Amino acid sequence: MSRSPATVSVSHESLPDAADVLSAAARIAPHAHVTPVLRMASIDQQAGCQLYFKAEHLQRAGAFKFRGACNAVFSLDEAHAARGVVTHSSGNHGAALALAARTRGIPCHVVVPEGAVASKLAAIEAYGATLHRCAPSIAAREAEAARVQARTGAELVHPYADARVIAGQGTATLELLTAVPALDVVVVPVGGGGLASGTAIAAAALSPGTRVVGAEPSGAADTIASLARGERVTEFTPETLCDGLRGTLGAPNFALLRSHDVEVIAVDDADTIAAMRLFWQRGKQLVEPSSAIALAAVLTQPARFAGLRVGVILSGGNVDLDALPWR
Amino acid sequence: MSRSPATVSVSHESLPDAADVLSAAARIAPHAHVTPVLRMASIDQQAGCQLYFKAEHLQRAGAFKFRGACNAVFSLDEAHAARGVVTHSSGNHGAALALAARTRGIPCHVVVPEGAVASKLAAIEAYGATLHRCAPSIAAREAEAARVQARTGAELVHPYADARVIAGQGTATLELLTAVPALDVVVVPVGGGGLASGTAIAAAALSPGTRVVGAEPSGAADTIASLARGERVTEFTPETLCDGLRGTLGAPNFALLRSHDVEVIAVDDADTIAAMRLFWQRGKQLVEPSSAIALAAVLTQPARFAGLRVGVILSGGNVDLDALPWR
Numbered sequence: 001m002s003r004s005p006a007t008v009s010v011s012h013e014s015l016p017d018a019a020d021v022l023s024a025a026a027r028i029a030p031h032a033h034v035t036p037v038l039r040m041a042s043i044d045q046q047a048g049c050q051l052y053f054k055a056e057h058l059q060r061a062g063a064f065k066f067r068g069a070c071n072a073v074f075s076l077d078e079a080h081a082a083r084g085v086v087t088h089s090s091g092n093h094g095a096a097l098a099l100a101a102r103t104r105g106i107p108c109h110v111v112v113p114e115g116a117v118a119s120k121l122a123a124i125e126a127y128g129a130t131l132h133r134c135a136p137s138i139a140a141r142e143a144e145a146a147r148v149q150a151r152t153g154a155e156l157v158h159p160y161a162d163a164r165v166i167a168g169q170g171t172a173t174l175e176l177l178t179a180v181p182a183l184d185v186v187v188v189p190v191g192g193g194g195l196a197s198g199t200a201i202a203a204a205a206l207s208p209g210t211r212v213v214g215a216e217p218s219g220a221a222d223t224i225a226s227l228a229r230g231e232r233v234t235e236f237t238p239e240t241l242c243d244g245l246r247g248t249l250g251a252p253n254f255a256l257l258r259s260h261d262v263e264v265i266a267v268d269d270a271d272t273i274a275a276m277r278l279f280w281q282r283g284k285q286l287v288e289p290s291s292a293i294a295l296a297a298v299l300t301q302p303a304r305f306a307g308l309r310v311g312v313i314l315s316g317g318n319v320d321l322d323a324l325p326w327r
Numbered sequence: 328m329s330r331s332p333a334t335v336s337v338s339h340e341s342l343p344d345a346a347d348v349l350s351a352a353a354r355i356a357p358h359a360h361v362t363p364v365l366r367m368a369s370i371d372q373q374a375g376c377q378l379y380f381k382a383e384h385l386q387r388a389g390a391f392k393f394r395g396a397c398n399a400v401f402s403l404d405e406a407h408a409a410r411g412v413v414t415h416s417s418g419n420h421g422a423a424l425a426l427a428a429r430t431r432g433i434p435c436h437v438v439v440p441e442g443a444v445a446s447k448l449a450a451i452e453a454y455g456a457t458l459h460r461c462a463p464s465i466a467a468r469e470a471e472a473a474r475v476q477a478r479t480g481a482e483l484v485h486p487y488a489d490a491r492v493i494a495g496q497g498t499a500t501l502e503l504l505t506a507v508p509a510l511d512v513v514v515v516p517v518g519g520g521g522l523a524s525g526t527a528i529a530a531a532a533l534s535p536g537t538r539v540v541g542a543e544p545s546g547a548a549d550t551i552a553s554l555a556r557g558e559r560v561t562e563f564t565p566e567t568l569c570d571g572l573r574g575t576l577g578a579p580n581f582a583l584l585r586s587h588d589v590e591v592i593a594v595d596d597a598d599t600i601a602a603m604r605l606f607w608q609r610g611k612q613l614v615e616p617s618s619a620i621a622l623a624a625v626l627t628q629p630a631r632f633a634g635l636r637v638g639v640i641l642s643g644g645n646v647d648l649d650a651l652p653w654r
Contacts, residue, residue, distance in 0.1 A: 281613075
């Protein structure tokens with residue numbers, strides 16, 4: 001991958017490496033927040049370990065997704081950029097790509113399935129993106145994205161199976177391990193594997209003694225199944241409240257998680273919701289279920305984390321306040 | 328008032344001044360958090376001014392109340408301290424006093440009315456205080472507090488009509504104006520007037536050009552009435568969702584607000600709830616209604632604050648998650 005000037009086009013099909021994470025950090029620095037690392041004494045006490053929360057719910061557009069989207073958008077050369085970007089995501093990646101595109105001043109198209117949450121679509125539109133509706137199936141949204149691409153020449157920025165996106169997501173852990181060196185573990189939520197694989201790259205380079213542990217909903221545990229079987233499991237129907245973690249593990253993500261020997265823990269939604277509520281009450285921070293799952297993994301496996309220095313990526317804070325999961 | 332060694336007893340009947348705020352800051356420094364000042368670009372844009380949020384919801388026990396309680400507890404001489412402290416408050420002051428007493432290692436008694444929120448009582452007990460239940464009237468709780476005092480010799484620490492408490496609350500604004508000098512205005516919630524009067528003292532001393540504006544629920548606007556009439560209005564029945572702002576303006580608080588020419592704005596609960604929801608969604612911070620009222624005051628009076636540098640004290644974050652006000 002190219003890693004010199006910020007506007008040179010970067011391949012998005014090869015596997016990214018640590019140098020790509022560093023270039024991503026330089027590329028997004030003018031646009032993304034360096035988020036704080038939060039401590040919470042009472043939660044440490046309950047967990048029996050020292051927790052360092054990387055507050056990506058305070059990132060622009062409310063999630064770490066802005067890092068990868070921003071890296072992808074600012075990796076494009078002028079000619080490609082002028083034709084815009086396209087993705088299919090009704091969640092945090094859609095909003096993040098829309099904001100990144102607006103920041104660069106280029107068009108953004110977001111393909112969204114019928115039935116997506118209205119408030120999330122409003123957020124994407126508020127950042128200036130054009131919405132394209134389609135039937136709620138993976139085939140339909142990929143087809144619609146292809147149509148938009150064909151018509152506009154826009155660059156596809158996949159939510160996680162994209163080297164530029166993975167490298168961008170890795171910058172959160174680059175910041176975390178720079179602020180708090182020599183963590184024993186970093187725990188991250190796992191959906192499609194963009195954050196987890198970026199984290200694995202950054203941790204291996206910056207702090208080889210730091211293990212990366214993924215937290216995946218029991219009802220969408222395709223990554224655990226894939227790593228166990230040694231090949232990607234793509235046939236499954238996710239059943240989880242963690243709406244950001246329903247995606248299918250991507251091919252480059254799978255390769256990176258395997259090669260970095262990332263371990264993934266299954267977490268029940270009930271434990272995730274309890275952890276989210278705890279963090280709201282004690283931390284006073286609005287994190288979403290897909291984010292609280294990482295804390296839940298620690299709280300439900302006390303023996304595994306006892307006495308350790310544990311980084312937890314609080315991946316996002318875009319909660320639907322009209323549909324709280326304990327009501 | 329005495330202001331040298333931290334353990335010398337301080338009168339709590341005279342009016343506190345700026346020197347008392349400074350001694351309070353020194354006295355509580357080993358125990359209280361210096362809370363961060365938060366910025367939120369999208370809310371600035373909506374408000375049409377620059378907002379600096381003093382994050383007292385991240386204070387110990389989840390509210391600025393810990394400052395005043397801590398100052399009172401650590402102002403006691405050894406003999407008085409050994410007999411403990413007592414207050415009547417089922418809310419943030421009760422929890423704050425319990426935590427401050429535990430920090431000093433002395434007994435704490437909290438008189439709570441029948442029908443108080445169970446989760447708040449659990450918090451007070453978790454900090455090690457003894458609960459004393461009484462009928463839900465002001466007369467009943469004052470009588471019960473007097474009985475506890477007579478029996479134990481515990482020192483009464485009133486939630487707001489106490490010079491030590493007022494001086495302690497002023498330290499939040501001391502920190503805010505040290506971090507962000509020359510604010511045009513500081514906006515604070517007004518209940519019994521402890522925070523507002525402490526803020527007025529600190530602002531007048533540190534930044535005489537900074538105005539203090541109070542935000543009071545329309546349904547509990549006794550302070551506005553008192554300032555208009557020139558004497559305390561004590562006969563009223565509060566009707567507001569802001570459970571921290573139902574108290575009656577205290578006598579020293581009234582005197583200080585008058586002498587510092589503090590202006591108080593009435594805010595409807597609906598506007599407070601809208602501001603709270605906005606801050607949850609954009610700021611990802613759990614602030615309670617009694618805290619969001621200060622932001623609501625700014626948002627509902629755009630002409631008054633246009634273009635100004637405005638400090639907002641986010642007074643607390645102890646929300647009842649089972650009873651969200653927009654459900």
